[in-house]
Amino acid sequence: MGFLDYFRSEKKRSASLAKERLQVIVARERTNRGGADYLPALQQDILEVIRRYIAVDDDAVRIQVEREGDCEVLELNVTLPETE
Amino acid sequence: MARIVVVTSGKGGVGKTTTSAAFGAGLARAGYRTVVVDFDVGLRNLDLIMGCERRVVYDFVNVINGEANLNQALIRDKRVEGLEILPASQTRDKDALTFEGVESVLNALAETHDYVVCDSPAGIERGAHLAMYFADDALVVTNPEVSSVRDSDRVLGLLSSKTRRAEQGEEPVKEHLVVTRYAASRVGKGEMLSMEDICEILSIDLLGVVPESTAVLNASNAGVPVIMEEKTDAGQAYDDLVARYLGEEREHRFLTEKKGLFGRLFKG
Numbered sequence: 215m216g217f218l219d220y221f222r223s224e225k226k227r228s229a230s231l232a233k234e235r236l237q238v239i240v241a242r243e244r245t246n247r248g249g250a251d252y253l254p255a256l257q258q259d260i261l262e263v264i265r266r267y268i269a270v271d272d273d274a275v276r277i278q279v280e281r282e283g284d285c286e287v288l289e290l291n292v293t294l295p296e297t298e
Numbered sequence: 299m300a301r302i303v304v305v306t307s308g309k310g311g312v313g314k315t316t317t318s319a320a321f322g323a324g325l326a327r328a329g330y331r332t333v334v335v336d337f338d339v340g341l342r343n344l345d346l347i348m349g350c351e352r353r354v355v356y357d358f359v360n361v362i363n364g365e366a367n368l369n370q371a372l373i374r375d376k377r378v379e380g381l382e383i384l385p386a387s388q389t390r391d392k393d394a395l396t397f398e399g400v401e402s403v404l405n406a407l408a409e410t411h412d413y414v415v416c417d418s419p420a421g422i423e424r425g426a427h428l429a430m431y432f433a434d435d436a437l438v439v440t441n442p443e444v445s446s447v448r449d450s451d452r453v454l455g456l457l458s459s460k461t462r463r464a465e466q467g468e469e470p471v472k473e474h475l476v477v478t479r480y481a482a483s484r485v486g487k488g489e490m491l492s493m494e495d496i497c498e499i500l501s502i503d504l505l506g507v508v509p510e511s512t513a514v515l516n517a518s519n520a521g522v523p524v525i526m527e528e529k530t531d532a533g534q535a536y537d538d539l540v541a542r543y544l545g546e547e548r549e550h551r552f553l554t555e556k557k558g559l560f561g562r563l564f565k566g
Contacts, residue, residue: 227487227488227489228488228489229485229488229489229490229491229492229495230488232443232444232491232495233491233495233498233499235444236444236447236448236491236499237499239448240447240448240451240499240500243448243451243452243455244451244455247455247459
């Protein structure tokens with residue numbers, strides 16, 4: 215570092231700001247990816263089928279795909295309403 | 299059987315066509331029969347960058363529609379032996395490129411060439427999808443700038459899911475990072491993402507860094523692939539890049555700024 219940098223080092227470098235912001239947004243967009251395109255539609259269909267039998271909330275069905283080595287696992291969680 | 303290489307980026311204006319022209323010319327200069335295919339239907343520009351715009355008679359879509367055969371549409375480069383280009387059509391019909399049409403043209407090109415370089419349009423629509431679909435390798439062109447890096451990451455996601463290799467469960471498309479418009483002096487001042495930052499965020503292998511250079515505009519003004527301008531920094535950077543792609547080990551140049559006497563005095 216040259217001695218002039220001493221006077222300049224106060225400001226936060228814009229490149230490190232860019233890197234931080236990119237790391238956050240890229241990580242978020244990657245988790246939404248890989249996800250098959252049909253998942254939201256599948257989730258909606260399953261919700262409708264369950265509703266033929268039980269009254270459940272809109273967010274009662276949670277669905278996600280996890281990758282374990284070569285195989286993919288479709289995980290389905292249905293929250294039933296508490297019985298009184 | 300040729301290797302199919304897509305030059306892609308997501309974002310526009312980052313240097314895909316400049317890279318396609320330089321890369322194609324470099325491969326041909328190394329002795330490989332190479333064809334560069336312009337996939338940017340409606341916005342043909344590869345012909346201009348390669349200086350053969352006045353020799354375009356038939357185009358990619360004419361071949362797909364059976365209005366011309368491949369040999370009528372291919373333009374042989376006058377400077378480099380073994381280099382050809384297949385120009386895009388200027389039609390406004392977005393569906394002019396059909397999946398089957400592209401597949402059959404690429405198959406035919408693959409039989410008579412060693413490398414087929416596909417110059418992708420910007421975006422992630424049909425043209426970009428078809429340009430990457432049949433690829434074996436991808437050059438992902440990225441500027442050291444937030445929107446370009448983000449779009450490149452998006453494109454990497456598509457390369458690993460929406461390509462023939464991905465769909466058929468074959469070995470994935472080999473991805474290479476090409477950083478262009480790199481200004482080492484600004485990186486030094488902390489004003490620009492460094493090559494290391496970009497590699498870390500995208501986590502793919504770096505093939506080459508092309509410095510921001512007046513040579514690129516000069517070469518495009520003249521219709522000469524910048525790799526032919528052997529005395530320029532950008533030309534040398536592309537020459538290194540092609541050599542690395544072909545398996546040669548070459549150190550990265552142009553990663554640090556050239557300091558004059560004045561700069562050295564003040565920066566130590």
